[in-house]
Amino acid sequence: MNGKGPAGPAASDISETVDCCFHGVNYFLSVSTVKGDTLVVEVEDGSDASRWRGEFTSRYIEDITAKTGNFKKYPVFIKMLVTALKGQSEAVFIDLLTYSDLETLKSRRGGGGGQPLHQTIPPNNKRYLILTYAAEFDRVHYPLPLVYEENPDPHRLKEIIRNLRSELGALRAANGLNTNGVEMPEGDNHWPSGQLDEVQRLQEENNSLRRTLRTARKNAKQENMAANSLDKSSRDALRELRLVQKERDLLQSRAESSEAELERERGLHRRELRRKAKQIQEVQMTVDRAKQRNIPDNWPWNILLVLCSAPDMPLDLPEDSMYGHSCQHWQVSRVLV
DSSP: OOOOOOOOSSTTOOEEEEEEEETTEEEEEEEEEETTTEEEEEEEETTTOOEEEEEEEHHHHHHHHHHTTOOOOHHHHHHHHHHHHHTOOSSEEEEEEEHHHHHHHHHHHTTSTTOOOGGGSOOOOOEEEEEEEEOSSOEEEEEEEEEEOSSOOHHHHHHHHHHHHHHHHHHHHHTTOOTTSOOOOSTTOOOOHHHHHHHHHHHHHHHHHHHHHHHHHHHHHHHHHHHHHHHHHHHHHHHHHHHHHHHHHHHHHHHHHHHHHHHHHHHHHHHHHHHHHHHHHHHHHHHHHHHHTTOOTTSOHHHHHHHHHOTTSOOOOOTTSTTHHHHHHHHHHHHHO
């Protein structure tokens, strides 16, 4: 492991970057703290520049240590992690596991034989940085989950490229190279094999980061186009919704007017029905009174109505008329009765 010294913005913050090899794969591992209470862990695959990242608050760190049964305060945990990064103690060390590796480890600890069924493990692109504390009679594992960065921040990629260019320029200047590329200097000023490998690795990493940056820009452009298309669709849908609401309000107003008009017609119809019913009742009462008074059946109903409705009114019918004698007789009978 090759470590770089702390370079934090505050005296209480730390920043360490090391080259590590886990399970045959080279990684760049960065550990830093922010404002003294947040731990940031970043891992980058040295072959394809894939990145994983995780941020952990001091409370989260203390909670996971408490769950293991071996509680550590946040500053103590940070000190243990930095010590493991630098390889300064055999009591603490780190490992980087995939989700499958972590399930295998859990299976071994649970007595499952260390062979979990692959079909039962869901796909997971996370990585887990495991800090192990090996005491005399105990061994404790502290896992830190790291999330895969599908679209790295372009600003951060630019910063990494600038740093790599600066390191590459410093290496070239220190070894007598020109700025056009890596060349073996003439004479006795030869490249040490380790530095040449480092320069080539930096160039490959620089090219990989350039490709990643181009991909990130392309994805950002596509996302912006999709967002603009979605905004246009949303505006069209909103406009259509407003038209439908306006038409609904108009139809509702018409329906309310029709309902009011129908209610008025119903009122008029009910009043007319009551009037007709009253007339029918009066006619029925007249018929009943006529039957009680033995009025001849061959009398017209208009005369019956007059006789029954106003029995004291004199009838101006001539005696020789068709109904005169009967009417006079009926009046006399009525008086006698």
